[in-house]
Amino acid sequence: MKKHMLVICVAAFALTWTFTLVGCRDRKVSETKSSSVSRDGTVKSKEKTVTQAPNGTVTKTEESKTITPPPDKP
Numbered sequence: 001m002k003k004h005m006l007v008i009c010v011a012a013f014a015l016t017w018t019f020t021l022v023g024c025r026d027r028k029v030s031e032t033k034s035s036s037v038s039r040d041g042t043v044k045s046k047e048k049t050v051t052q053a054p055n056g057t058v059t060k061t062e063e064s065k066t067i068t069p070p071p072d073k074p
Contacts, residue, residue: 026051029058041069 029052035045049061 026053026059043067 029050030048031050032048033045035043037043043066045065045067047063051059051061053059
């Protein structure tokens, strides 16, 4: 009987712990990705993300990347 009670307590603690960790994450409100390729082969990409913390704080993140192709060899 004591083993069963111990197993139940450990299982309850594990489930409670996982739900606690999930609740502390930021929630992704929106995400936008775009990319374009120019005539010379350069790829430009942008990514915008808006997240909201559990306390209500909103964070906006914008990331831009430019990838240029290697020069042609003669």
